[in-house]
Amino acid sequence: MKITLYPISWLFGILTLSFCQGKSNPPHGALKEKPTRKIGAYVREIKGYDEEVAKETIERGKVMISYSDCYSCHREDRKAIGPSFKDIDLRYPRQQVFIRILAQRIIHGGSGAWGYATMSSHPKLNSSDAEAMVTYILSLASESTR
Numbered sequence: 001m002k003i004t005l006y007p008i009s010w011l012f013g014i015l016t017l018s019f020c021q022g023k024s025n026p027p028h029g030a031l032k033e034k035p036t037r038k039i040g041a042y043v044r045e046i047k048g049y050d051e052e053v054a055k056e057t058i059e060r061g062k063v064m065i066s067y068s069d070c071y072s073c074h075r076e077d078r079k080a081i082g083p084s085f086k087d088i089d090l091r092y093p094r095q096q097v098f099i100r101i102l103a104q105r106i107i108h109g110g111s112g113a114w115g116y117a118t119m120s121s122h123p124k125l126n127s128s129d130a131e132a133m134v135t136y137i138l139s140l141a142s143e144s145t146r
Contacts, residue, residue, distance in 0.1 A: 043083075048093030053135050061136030064129055073117075076140070083114045085137045094138040102137075103130035 065071075073081040083091075092098040105113075107130050109121030122130070 043087050043090050045091055046093060046098075048095060050094040050138075051096060053094065053139065057132050057135050058139045059136075060129075061132035061134070061139075064133050065136060068122075068133070070133070073120075082117050082119065086140050088137050089140040092138055094135070099131050099134045099138065100127075102134040103127055106130045106133065 074083065074085055076085045078084050079087065088102075092102065104127075105119060106122055107125055107127065108123075109119050111118040
C-alpha cells in the first residue's frame with residue numbers, strides 16, 4: 001500500500017491560505033486605520049437606555065466627588081487603581097437600579113467587577129449622597145456630548 005503526500009500537501013496549502021486571508025498589509029502610501037478603543041474585555045458594556053435625572057443631582061454628585069477620596073483610586077478619563085469614571089459610564093446605563101447597586105458598592109466596598117482591584121468601603125456616606133455621586137459618574141457621556 002502506497003501513501004501519497006499530494007493530498008496532504010494540498011490540504012496544508014488550503015489551510016495556510018485560509019488562515020492568512022484578510023491579514024494583508026495596506027498598499028504603500030495608504031493611511032492605516034486609527035486604533036480604536038476596545039470596549040469588550042475590560043468594560044463589558046451592559047446594554048440599556050439612560051433615564052432622565054435632575055441636573056441638580058448630577059451637580060451635587062460632582063461636588064461630592066471633588067471633596068471625597070475617589071480620585072485616590074479613580075481618574076475621570078483613564079484607568080488608575082480602579083476603572084476610570086468614563087469606563088464606568090460606558091459599562092452601566094444610567095438607570096435607577098444600577099445607580100442603587102453602585103451606590104451600595106461605594107458604601108460597602110467590593111471587588112471582582114473590574115478585575116483584582118478592591119473598592120474600599122465608605123460606611124459614613126449615606127445612600128442619597130452615594131447615589132448622587134453615581135448619577136454624576138453615569139452622566140459623563142451625556143455631559144461631553146452637549
